[in-house]
Structures are given as C-alpha cells and as structure tokens.
Amino acid sequence: MNFPVQQAQGPDRIGQSTAVEQSRAVAEVQAAIYVARQFPRDVGRSRASMQAACGSLALAEKAFYEFPRAGGKVTGSTIHLAKTLAQSWGNIQYGVSEMRRDDEYRQSEMQAWAWDVEANTRHVLTFIVPHAKFARGKVEALTDLRDIYENNANSGARRLREAIFAVIPDFFIDEAEGLCRETIAKGDGKPLPERIDGAIKVFQQLGVNADRLEQKLGRPRAQWNGADIAQLLITHKSIQRREIAVDEAFPQAHITGSEIKKQAGGKNTPPNDAPWPSEPTN
The missing domain is CATH 3.30.390 (Enolase-like; domain 1)
Structure with missing residues (x-):
C-alpha cells in the first residue's frame, strides 16, 4: 500500500533580516548607478x-x-x-x-x-x-x-x-602595458652597467649564473639593454610568485659530442689522413 509523501514546504514569508538584506542590496545598486551618472x-x-x-x-x-x-x-x-x-x-x-x-x-x-x-x-x-x-x-x-x-x-x-x-x-x-614596459626598461635611474650587475647578483642567489642569463637572452652581457633587464625582471618576479620554476625559465644547455671535440681544440684528434698512434710497447 502506497502512502502519499508530503513535500517539505519552505516558509511562505520572508524573515525580517532577509528582507532588510534584499532592500539593502537593491538600494546599493541604485545608489551606484545614480552616483555614476552624476559623476x-x-x-x-x-x-x-x-x-x-x-x-x-x-x-x-x-x-x-x-x-x-x-x-x-x-x-x-x-x-x-x-x-x-x-x-x-x-x-x-x-x-x-x-x-x-x-x-x-x-x-x-x-x-x-x-x-x-x-x-x-x-x-x-x-x-x-x-x-x-x-x-x-x-x-x-x-x-x-x-x-x-x-x-x-x-x-x-x-x-x-x-x-x-x-x-x-x-x-x-x-x-598601460606599454608604459609599464617602458618603466621597467628605464629602471630606477641607475646606470645600465649597475643594473646588469644587480640582475646577475639576484639570479646568482637562485643558482643561475651569468652564462645561463646570456643563453636566455641570446647575447653576452656587454650587449644587454634596458629591454633585456626588463625581461629578466619579469622572469624573476614570476619565479618568486612560483608561476615558473628556475629550470623551466633557464634550461640547461645540451652539449653535443662534436661541440666537446671543438672545445677541446682537437688535441687528441689526429688529422683525417693520419692513423691513430699504436699502443706503446714495453
């Protein structure tokens, strides 16, 4: 045998605190629109x-x-x-x-x-x-x-x-974005060499040396300008806010075997037409 189930009914009236809050919200919106149009x-x-x-x-x-x-x-x-x-x-x-x-x-x-x-x-x-x-x-x-x-x-x-x-x-x-980039590029009024040295020092505290900074910017520090310092500053702030990791911002360079031989100056590499020296005999 099925019995009818009565649905729970909410109150058919609004409490005083609810009515006051609704009135306050409506008045706040009306006041905001009025002030905006007046000023x-x-x-x-x-x-x-x-x-x-x-x-x-x-x-x-x-x-x-x-x-x-x-x-x-x-x-x-x-x-x-x-x-x-x-x-x-x-x-x-x-x-x-x-x-x-x-x-x-x-x-x-x-x-x-x-x-x-x-x-x-x-x-x-x-x-x-x-x-x-x-x-x-x-x-x-x-x-x-x-x-x-x-x-x-x-x-x-x-x-x-x-x-x-x-x-x-x-x-x-x-x-606004253009002005902010110009402000970063100009810096705090210090000469550019001092700002470059300052950027290198703050990144050294993060374990990033000058070589990795040069790799990121694509040129040696002697050729850096205000825009380069601005880019490094944005990266530094993002690292501080944990938006990017150090290794992601400054990936380590991959060195190939040919580059290692080139850096060695070919000291142990014989000429193409010369055979490798034989093993010494006692």
Missing part, C-alpha cells in the same frame, strides 16, 4: 591617473607574469595591473567569491565579476576549481585548508583579471 568618468583624467600609476616602478615590476606551457612560455598582465586600471578608469565594481565548496567531490564553485556601472556593462564568470594541483608530472589532491584557500584565491584572481579587462577598453589596457 561620469573623464577619459582624460582617467588616462592621466593611469599614466601616473604605470610610471611607478613598484607597479610596473608586478604588472606582468610568465609561466611555461607546451614547451614555450605564456606572458600577460597580472591582477595587480587590472585592479589599478579599474581604479583609474573609474565607476567600476568587481569581486570574486566562493559560492559553494563540495568536500565530497573536492571542488569549489566560484564566481568572478566586473561591472562598469556607468556603461551598465557586466562580465560574470562562474567556474569550478578542483581541490588539486599539478606537480611533478601528476595531479595531487589538496587536503590542507590553507592549500585549498590559496588554490581558490589564485584561480579566482585569474578569472577576476579576465573579467576586469573585459569591461575596460582595449586602448586603455594597451597604453
């Missing part, structure tokens, strides 16, 4: 703010990332530059949040968004972050709560960067 952005002032920020070496050093992929490398702008451009452009709100964590399936559902309040343009990214990382050629599960938090934060920062750049004009981003 629209001035593109000239926004560009001036961006140019001043990108002229700072403190920002320029953190503006780019580099990591290996498929035998090559991927470079781009960091979340630090994205947030700075959002502030300079003005009337933009953004954020990232963990919507749900599923410990059984070892994953988190997250959302990153950016909203141009003045233009009413919103970019939202909802994504799943596995509680795992790829290390030593295999996928390793994350169990420590701090590791899970840092993994979610890193994934959220990358999506947030994408969302912010989606609501900012390309010309604004391109100009």
Whole structure:
C-alpha cells in the first residue's frame, strides 16, 4: 500500500533580516548607478591617473607574469595591473567569491565579476576549481585548508583579471602595458652597467649564473639593454610568485659530442689522413 509523501514546504514569508538584506542590496545598486551618472568618468583624467600609476616602478615590476606551457612560455598582465586600471578608469565594481565548496567531490564553485556601472556593462564568470594541483608530472589532491584557500584565491584572481579587462577598453589596457614596459626598461635611474650587475647578483642567489642569463637572452652581457633587464625582471618576479620554476625559465644547455671535440681544440684528434698512434710497447 502506497502512502502519499508530503513535500517539505519552505516558509511562505520572508524573515525580517532577509528582507532588510534584499532592500539593502537593491538600494546599493541604485545608489551606484545614480552616483555614476552624476559623476561620469573623464577619459582624460582617467588616462592621466593611469599614466601616473604605470610610471611607478613598484607597479610596473608586478604588472606582468610568465609561466611555461607546451614547451614555450605564456606572458600577460597580472591582477595587480587590472585592479589599478579599474581604479583609474573609474565607476567600476568587481569581486570574486566562493559560492559553494563540495568536500565530497573536492571542488569549489566560484564566481568572478566586473561591472562598469556607468556603461551598465557586466562580465560574470562562474567556474569550478578542483581541490588539486599539478606537480611533478601528476595531479595531487589538496587536503590542507590553507592549500585549498590559496588554490581558490589564485584561480579566482585569474578569472577576476579576465573579467576586469573585459569591461575596460582595449586602448586603455594597451597604453598601460606599454608604459609599464617602458618603466621597467628605464629602471630606477641607475646606470645600465649597475643594473646588469644587480640582475646577475639576484639570479646568482637562485643558482643561475651569468652564462645561463646570456643563453636566455641570446647575447653576452656587454650587449644587454634596458629591454633585456626588463625581461629578466619579469622572469624573476614570476619565479618568486612560483608561476615558473628556475629550470623551466633557464634550461640547461645540451652539449653535443662534436661541440666537446671543438672545445677541446682537437688535441687528441689526429688529422683525417693520419692513423691513430699504436699502443706503446714495453
């Protein structure tokens, strides 16, 4: 005999705290739109703010990332530059949040968004972050709560960067990236030889000698310029942020047998028309 099963019904009324929160959220959105329309952005002032920020070496050093992929490398702008451009452009709100964590399936559902309040343009990214990382050629599960938090934060920062750049004009981003590269190339005002010596010293602390730096740049240190120092600085920052390993950034050179003979100067190599000397006899 089958008995009817009654479905659990939720409350048919809204609690006072829920109603207050809903009203607050609606009022906050309305206030943001009203303020944005009352004080629209001035593109000239926004560009001036961006140019001043990108002229700072403190920002320029953190503006780019580099990591290996498929035998090559991927470079781009960091979340630090994205947030700075959002502030300079003005009337933009953004954020990232963990919507749900599923410990059984070892994953988190997250959302990153950016909203141009003045233009009413919103970019939202909802994504799943596995509680795992790829290390030593295999996928390793994350169990420590701090590791899970840092993994979610890193994934959220990358999506947030994408969302912010989606609501900012390309010309604004391109100009900022160019200015940051110029700032890195100029450095802190020290003469170029001092900057070269400084770059060699910081990489020596990572176990990378000058020969490997020359191999990466493709020319001896006497021919390095400001752009070369900028490239090395981006690589150094990426190593510090664990985006790339030292051996991946500076692979060891492979020496062939012919190169070894060439370096030896052919001391033990007889002429082509001469036979090898016979073994000595007692």
